[in-house]
Amino acid sequence: MKKTDIILLTGLIGSIIFSNFAGFEKKLDKIEHEVLRMHILANSDTEYDQNLKLKVRDKLLENSDEIFGGCENLEEMKIRANEKLDEINDIVLDVIHANGYNYTAQTQLVNMEFDAREYGDITMPAGKYDALRVTIGEAEGHNWWCVMYPPLCIPAAEKVESDEQAAEDYFEAEELDIMKNPDKYEVRFKCVELFRGLKEKLSK
Template sequence: MKKLDVILLTGLIGSILFSNLAGFGNTLDNIEHEVLRLHILANSDTEYDQNLKICVRDRLLENSEELFGGCETLDEMKQRANEKLDEINDMVLDVIHEKGYNYNSKTQLVNMEFDNREYGDITMPAGTYDALRITIGEAKGHNWWCVMYPPLCIPAAEEADGDMQTAQSYFSEEELDIMENPENYKVKFKCVEMFRGIRSKLEEMF
């Protein structure tokens, strides 16, 4: 094979691989932009503080219909969360005081980095997600999280197979396959992570 033919063939293969990887990256971006997460960070990792975190979680889930009932889109959910930040924080403080603690708490709507996280039968890919973030006290303990939108934990976090059925109705087949079978995409995940790192450094430079 002539040298020019090798160069052209290599370029063609590279172009196909890059196009495929770009498509995968776009799918990951879509997942990130379709989700609102709930993130509760405990004061510390002591048994008492971790139990308090769970009590806060339970109170929020018990009142999820009151807080978020009627929200049918991601934008509606984020708008409602933003409108009720003070109300949610008061609810958190009520739990803290009921349990005999005097910690402060902060409730914010943020955009933050997450690692790969398993949730039931699916794995949410690492990335930057919008989140309703609640920090308790010094916020140095392990966190609890779930997906608020699509409503995988709200309003019925305990229903058998409820989260999977909800996920199937909100995400595309391609997105679901990535979340259900992340082991099949390890190389692509690594490549996208590398390209995102390079892009981030270039953005900082310019």
């Protein structure tokens, strides 16, 4: 085979591989942009502070209909969350004070990095997600998180239906396969991680 043919063949193979992983990255981007997460960070890892974190969680989920009732899509959820940050933070503070603590609390709508996390029958891929983030006190303890949109938090908390069934109502088949069978995509995940790291370095 001629040298020019080898170069052309190598370039073609490289283009196919790049196209494959670029397409996979687009699917991951789509998942990230379809989701609003809740992220609650405890004051510390003591048993008391971790229990307090869960009480905050329970109260926020209990009030989710009052806060987000009528929202029909992700954009409406984010707008409502941003409008009600003070109200949500007041709920958090009420729980803190009712349990005899004087911690401060902060509630924000942020875009933050998450590691890959299992959630029931699905695994949310690592990436940057919009999140309703609640920090309690020094915020040095382990966190609790869930998916607010699609509304997986409530089914998981009340065991109304499985996370899998709730997810199937919102995500496309290819997205669900990525989340249900992450091991099958391990190499692609690693390539996307490297690809994103390279893009970040080049953008600086």
